[in-house]
Amino acid sequence: MNMLVLAILCFGLVAGLLKLMLASGTAQRIALDMPNDRSLHAAPIARVGGLVLMTVAAAVLWFAAPTLRVVLAAAVALMLVSAWDDRRSLPAAVRFGAHLAAALFITYSLLAAPPAWLLVVAVLALTWGMNLYNFMDGSDGLAGGMAAIGFSAMGAAAVRASPDLATGCFCIAAAAAGFLVHNFHPARIFMGDAGSVPLGLLAGALGLAGWTQDSWPLWFPVLVFSPFIVDASVTLASRIVRGQKPWQAHREHVYQRMVAGGLGHRATALIWYLLMGCCALTAVLALRLEALVQQAVLGAWAATYFVLLGFVFKRFPRRRA
Numbered sequence: 001m002n003m004l005v006l007a008i009l010c011f012g013l014v015a016g017l018l019k020l021m022l023a024s025g026t027a028q029r030i031a032l033d034m035p036n037d038r039s040l041h042a043a044p045i046a047r048v049g050g051l052v053l054m055t056v057a058a059a060v061l062w063f064a065a066p067t068l069r070v071v072l073a074a075a076v077a078l079m080l081v082s083a084w085d086d087r088r089s090l091p092a093a094v095r096f097g098a099h100l101a102a103a104l105f106i107t108y109s110l111l112a113a114p115p116a117w118l119l120v121v122a123v124l125a126l127t128w129g130m131n132l133y134n135f136m137d138g139s140d141g142l143a144g145g146m147a148a149i150g151f152s153a154m155g156a157a158a159v160r161a162s163p164d165l166a167t168g169c170f171c172i173a174a175a176a177a178g179f180l181v182h183n184f185h186p187a188r189i190f191m192g193d194a195g196s197v198p199l200g201l202l203a204g205a206l207g208l209a210g211w212t213q214d215s216w217p218l219w220f221p222v223l224v225f226s227p228f229i230v231d232a233s234v235t236l237a238s239r240i241v242r243g244q245k246p247w248q249a250h251r252e253h254v255y256q257r258m259v260a261g262g263l264g265h266r267a268t269a270l271i272w273y274l275l276m277g278c279c280a281l282t283a284v285l286a287l288r289l290e291a292l293v294q295q296a297v298l299g300a301w302a303a304t305y306f307v308l309l310g311f312v313f314k315r316f317p318r319r320r321a
Contacts, residue, residue, distance in 0.1 A: 009060060010178065011175065011177050018179065027046035050196060086192045103126035106204075122208065130201050133197065136231060137196040145273050149273065153280035154169040154220075155169030156284055
């Protein structure tokens with residue numbers, strides 16, 4: 001079965017299953033997202049979208065892309081832990097322990113006898129990827145859009161070098177698009193930790209897998225997912241510098257400032273889609289350029305983010321939750 005058929009299957013299954021679950025009330029009974037200090041919504045919303053997204057993508061890819069089974073196994077394990085957290089609110093130590101275990105498992109599985117420094121860097125990067133994706137899942141259509149665009153870009157880059165990797169990326173992107181049918185503003189369903197945490201792991205793990213298979217250099221997945229990486233990392237660093245607890249609920253992310261500052265969910269999502277698309281397209285095109293030109297592209301994006309962040313911080317100042 002070719003990549004296009006598998007991607008269409010993932011899209012249809014996710015969109016259809018979520019429609020049935022919402023219509024029957026099953027989604028609302030499984031898990032509800034209750035508004036808190038970090039929330040940008042005022043009413044409880046079902047948060048099982050990620051559970052369906054991940055289940056469909058993992059089930060299809062288990063048979064369609066067997067070389068990805070190690071990564072899929074770690075993602076499914078995280079999905080189950082995170083789904084329980086969506087229902088019962090697990091202690092932070094349990095959640096982070098699961099994240100570290102998954103990152104360590106992936107690193108040892110993808111890297112042959114990594115030196116100590118690479119092991120530490122890879123584990124920390126994968127763990128941060130899971131959490132930053134979770135932090136960025138707070139506005140209608142945002143996390144689903146990043147998944148659809150980001151994994152599509154990685155799929156396009158891997159088509160020739162690694163068919164299994166390309167199939168995996170395209171199917172995850174299509175499943176995310178199926179979720180977006182019900183998550184774009186006004187959202188009827190949320191992703192929940194069962195979707196955001198495994199997607200963060202998959203972004204990092206498949207990015208690492210592509211590097212080990214010579215599908216792309218390490219900067220490629222970083223640039224593709226840089227809208228999330230930059231926002232989450234700058235916000236966390238800012239809070240630490242100001243002496244605030246980084247794990248506390250807040251509304252200081254760029255996307256939160258934009259939504260609360262008057263743009264709303266729809267306009268914010270569309271602006272972010274434009275940024276995501278530009279990053280993804282630039283990254284794919286830059287793969288064909290000389291190394292020196294690639295460095296110039298990365299430098300240009302660093303300068304662009306500096307300007308964009310300065311504008312957003314001035315236009316949309318921090319607000320109390």
